[in-house]
Amino acid sequence: xKDRITITIDGRKxxxxxxxxxxxxxxxxxxxxxxxxxxxxxxxxxxxRLCLVKIEGRIGMHAACTIGASEGMxxxxxxxxxxxxxxxxxxxxxxxxNEANDGTYEDEFRQLVRKYxxxxxxxxxxxxxxxxLRLPVDYTSPVLSYDxxxxxxxxxxxKACGEVQGKYVLSFGxxxxxxxxxxxxxxxxxxxxxxxxxxxxLCPTGAIVxxxxxxxxxxxxxxxxxxxxxxxxGVGCQLRLHVQDGEIVRATGVEGALPNDxxxxxxxxxxxxxxxxxxxxxxxxxxxxxxxxxxxWEEALELVAQKFSQIREQYGPDALAGYSxxxxxxEDNYMFQKLVRVAFGTNNLDYCTRLCHASTVVxxxxxxxxxxxxxxxxxxxxxxxxxxxxxxxxxxHPVTAxxxxxxxxxxxxxxxxxxxxTPLVKYAYIWMQPKLGTDVALLNGMIHVIVRENLIDIExxxxxxxxxxxxx
Numbered sequence: 458x459k460d461r462i463t464i465t466i467d468g469r470k471x472x473x474x475x476x477x478x479x480x481x482x483x484x485x486x487x488x489x490x491x492x493x494x495x496x497x498x499x500x501x502x503x504x505x506r507l508c509l510v511k512i513e514g515r516i517g518m519h520a521a522c523t524i525g526a527s528e529g530m531x532x533x534x535x536x537x538x539x540x541x542x543x544x545x546x547x548x549x550x551x552x553x554x555n556e557a558n559d560g561t562y563e564d565e566f567r568q569l570v571r572k573y574x575x576x577x578x579x580x581x582x583x584x585x586x587x588x589x590l591r592l593p594v595d596y597t598s599p600v601l602s603y604d605x606x607x608x609x610x611x612x613x614x615x616k617a618c619g620e621v622q623g624k625y626v627l628s629f630g631x632x633x634x635x636x637x638x639x640x641x642x643x644x645x646x647x648x649x650x651x652x653x654x655x656x657x658x659l660c661p662t663g664a665i666v667x668x669x670x671x672x673x674x675x676x677x678x679x680x681x682x683x684x685x686x687x688x689x690x691g692v693g694c695q696l697r698l699h700v701q702d703g704e705i706v707r708a709t710g711v712e713g714a715l716p717n718d719x720x721x722x723x724x725x726x727x728x729x730x731x732x733x734x735x736x737x738x739x740x741x742x743x744x745x746x747x748x749x750x751x752x753x754w755e756e757a758l759e760l761v762a763q764k765f766s767q768i769r770e771q772y773g774p775d776a777l778a779g780y781s782x783x784x785x786x787x788e789d790n791y792m793f794q795k796l797v798r799v800a801f802g803t804n805n806l807d808y809c810t811r812l813c814h815a816s817t818v819v820x821x822x823x824x825x826x827x828x829x830x831x832x833x834x835x836x837x838x839x840x841x842x843x844x845x846x847x848x849x850x851x852x853x854h855p856v857t858a859x860x861x862x863x864x865x866x867x868x869x870x871x872x873x874x875x876x877x878x879t880p881l882v883k884y885a886y887i888w889m890q891p892k893l894g895t896d897v898a899l900l901n902g903m904i905h906v907i908v909r910e911n912l913i914d915i916e917x918x919x920x921x922x923x924x925x926x927x928x929x
Contacts, residue, residue: 459474459476459477462529464482464526464527464529466483466532466534467534469488474526475525479524479532480521481522490507490534491572492505492508493507493661494612495508498659498712498719499613499616500616500620501520501523502522502613502616503520507543507546507547508520509521509539509543510533510534511532511539512532521534547569547570550609551570552583552585552586553587554607555587559663561674561676562660562662562663562676565662566662587606590606590634592637593637594606595640595645597645598646598650598668599668600667600669600723601665601667602666603645604666607662607663609661609662614656615638615656616659621655621659621720623858623859623863623865623866651723652726653726658721669727670706670707674699674701674707679700680700681700683700685698687721690854691854692854694725695710695715696709696711697711704733708721708725708729715833715835716833716857720856721856722855722856741756743756765801775803777797778803779793782808834857835860840869842869842870842871844872845871846896848879849877849879850881851879870886871885872887873885876891
């Protein structure tokens, strides 16, 4: 826990932590200092120069996003000189920016332009340079589009790709005013981009926008935004679904919400279209004379119940079985097992977790007393050393893997135990390749060495482990 300090911003006394980001402190306390390149998930850049402030005792203006708070600091966030400087910076950006807007994206830059009343031609001090610049577009990606004429070179997409997702696919190409964001060494389609969309999530302009449904999506026509849980893997990422004309037309990550804090993978961000797919069945079908015909729910359910009853009466309850889904809620699965056990009269009940997780649940119950994880996903980047065994986490739980990648970037050591190469090996300090079936022997051997070399906390074991040292 850092020391608590008091600073002053525009006459307001604010309590915060030592070295806390000055801009974030101001924003958290309702002081809306303009900014574009800063995002609390990224390291400070100081590129846009809009968050300039004056600090008592220091000469000149300073980018608040690059300053750490210190005891007694007195800050001026708004005065005539600071505001004039911000207006000039916005005018510079406008001179090389395409102001056309099709209403398909949130535009933080446009909001600031309007705030300072620079959205009228007569307010522009500098002539447009658009016709002189080589500003290409890249529509080669199946999930996003990049229009460099709307890019303000704030670095947020590049840092989002590297610092948040740990992929480092994006960078700048060319130089000076001709600088453009490039994926890999050329086009998005030919890069290692896997379509997670973190660059879209953090882009403050319309430079990078979702491609799916862009022809129908319009901000002004969005009826509601629904926060829900991603239905794919077990991480539980929080989504915000944008609904237009009764259909989902976009999904974004919920910033600040755990466990993903705005992060998504390609499935979470773009895998929503099955909901309104025209090929999806919306009416029960019953085969009559070899042809499927539409039927009412009552007729379909009556037929299914009749067939189940016939099988049970003719062959007995054990001729029936039920197989449930890990994607269902606990309540749905409870009702399903009740149907199988009570209505069918059998215990022939199964679902995928028995094969996928049953062994780990049993082991965890015996070792730590609970079949669930004992740490948060965020802890994966906070530890000094992490052992990953038998888990292709980058491909199966990609958002969780982002925390591991961030930990590695900060110096964490990752030990991968897996006979097969997985993408996490690229980040591993040690990759151990045991022979198939030797997992338990390997882990027991590691435990033996730990105990033999006295690399244990005896007091912790005696007070926290059933049986104390006798358990070893």
